[in-house]
Amino acid sequence: xxxxxxxxxxxxxxxxxxxxxxxxxxxxxxxxxxxxxxxxxxxxxxxxxxxxxxxxxxxxxxxxxxxxxxxxxxxxxxxxxxxxxxxxxxxxxxxxxxxxxxxxxxxxxxxxxxxxxxxxxxxxxxxxxxxxxxxxxxxxxxxxxxxxxxxxxxxxxxxxxxxxxxxxxxxxxxxxxxxxxxxxxxxxxxxxxxxxxxxxxxxxxxxxxxxxxxxxxxxxxxxxxxxxxxxxxxxxxxxxxxxxxxxxxxxxxxxxxxxxxxxxxxxxxxxx
Amino acid sequence: xxxxxxxxxxxxxxxxxxxxxxxxxxxxxxxxxxxxxxxxxxxxxxxxxxxxxxxxxxxxxxxxxxxxxxxxxxxxxxxxxxxxxxxxxxxxxxxxxxxxxxxxxxxxxxxxxxxxxxxxxxxxxxxxxxxxxxxxxxxxxxxxxxxxxxxxxxxxxxxxxxxxxxxxxxxxxxxxxxx
Numbered sequence: 001x002x003x004x005x006x007x008x009x010x011x012x013x014x015x016x017x018x019x020x021x022x023x024x025x026x027x028x029x030x031x032x033x034x035x036x037x038x039x040x041x042x043x044x045x046x047x048x049x050x051x052x053x054x055x056x057x058x059x060x061x062x063x064x065x066x067x068x069x070x071x072x073x074x075x076x077x078x079x080x081x082x083x084x085x086x087x088x089x090x091x092x093x094x095x096x097x098x099x100x101x102x103x104x105x106x107x108x109x110x111x112x113x114x115x116x117x118x119x120x121x122x123x124x125x126x127x128x129x130x131x132x133x134x135x136x137x138x139x140x141x142x143x144x145x146x147x148x149x150x151x152x153x154x155x156x157x158x159x160x161x162x163x164x165x166x167x168x169x170x171x172x173x174x175x176x177x178x179x180x181x182x183x184x185x186x187x188x189x190x191x192x193x194x195x196x197x198x199x200x201x202x203x204x205x206x207x208x209x210x211x212x213x214x215x216x217x218x219x220x221x222x223x224x225x226x227x228x229x230x231x232x233x234x235x236x237x238x239x240x241x242x243x244x245x246x247x248x249x250x251x252x253x254x255x256x257x258x259x260x261x262x263x264x265x266x267x268x269x270x271x272x
Numbered sequence: 273x274x275x276x277x278x279x280x281x282x283x284x285x286x287x288x289x290x291x292x293x294x295x296x297x298x299x300x301x302x303x304x305x306x307x308x309x310x311x312x313x314x315x316x317x318x319x320x321x322x323x324x325x326x327x328x329x330x331x332x333x334x335x336x337x338x339x340x341x342x343x344x345x346x347x348x349x350x351x352x353x354x355x356x357x358x359x360x361x362x363x364x365x366x367x368x369x370x371x372x373x374x375x376x377x378x379x380x381x382x383x384x385x386x387x388x389x390x391x392x393x394x395x396x397x398x399x400x401x402x403x404x405x406x407x408x409x410x411x412x413x414x415x416x417x418x419x420x421x422x423x424x425x426x427x428x429x430x431x432x433x434x435x436x437x438x439x440x441x442x443x444x445x446x447x448x449x450x451x
Binding site: 164165167171176230233234235236250251252255258259261262263264265266268269270272 | 274275276295327328329330333335358373374376377380381383384413415428432435436439440442443446447451
């Protein structure tokens with residue numbers, strides 16, 4: 001019987017456990033809202049993973065990790081044509097652009113990152129196809145799933161906690177009017193600076209994530225840190241249409257009448 | 273008959289129902305049901321729809337107090353209840369710091385819904401384990417201009433003070449043109 005279903009009923013943790021224990025070889029396809037991820041396994045170990053929303057080719061991955069420059073990436077893409085990752089990797093190593101170790105670290109992080117994203121998906125159709133293999137030119141690994149599952153579960157717990165703090169990524173951020181800390185003494189990481197540079201009630205957190213190339217796990221963590229430090233606060237996005245209930249409903253018009261009404265309320269409460 | 277509405281919100285078991293009961297001239301209309309979650313088995317029943325209290329101001333004006341359900345899975349009610357509110361009060365159980373994070377979330381959510389005036393009450397100040405109000409200010413991190421008031425929801429005077437502070441705040445905002 002085909003291994004297929006919905007992540008709603010069978011979580012990614014359970015799926016990875018099953019694949020690991022049964023030492024399965026094949027590809028797991030997971031179709032989520034607006035994204036599909038393919039993960040290849042070799043005897044229960046992670047071999048290769050990619051997503052339709054992200055270029056996981058060797059050249060693109062090395063560029064994202066700043067191992068090659070944008071110019072070098074363009075050169076590879078224009079001159080190397082359909083060159084496969086294995087061949088390109090050898091060329092780059094021989095030309096002393098990168099080391100073998102750098103390539104392996106980059107790709108491993110890329111493949112594991114593609115899986116890690118799945119841990120936050122609450123819904124998605126999955127199907128496992130036995131004995132499918134990545135194309136010959138791809139650089140593959142044999143990465144144990146145990147650590148990925150443990151790390152993924154930890155991230156999932158963290159993500160659930162962050163969801164309590166940041167209920168929606170459609171909210172925007174603004175700088176706190178009166179920060180309780182001395183801003184001159186604040187040390188921000190590179191990632192935090194990147195997010196800070198986009199803080200504006202016009203930008204939703206989702207938009208900031210896209211601009212800073214952070215995923216749904218990374219951006220809430222950074223935002224949470226900024227909220228905790230009292231640097232920023234959550235606000236409804238500026239561009240969003242004002243809701244129908246934005247204006248307090250007062251049964252009288254005119255400033256004077258409204259003040260009289262509030263004074264009547266005050267007197268009544270005082271007399272209770 | 274003219275009506276105005278205030279919303280009393282806060283985490284589960286923060287004392288919203290008691291707050292409304294203390295000043296309402298009618299028996300609070302509360303839809304309650306048995307608690308099923310182990311984690312929330314602090315009291316036998318909790319508000320699942322809303323509390324509803326009433327204070328008649330005069331022949332022409334009535335103030336309604338609406339309490340929001342405390343449990344997180346009834347969040348969807350908050351937006352409905354906050355429609356047209358004059359202001360809101362966020363209640364926090366001073367003796368249960370584990371609910372402070374949830375209180376902060378509620379605070380942020382309501383503040384995002386509508387820029388209406390609000391105050392925060394540090395409820396259950398009569399309990400031995402209650403946190404000091406100033407310590408709670410650090411933990412809850414409301415904006416400096418937001419009043420954080422000590423409160424005992426079962427004490428009518430304490431509830432009156434909270435409601436009055438909110439009304440004074442509304443009046444101030446009216447005078448400064450922010451309302």
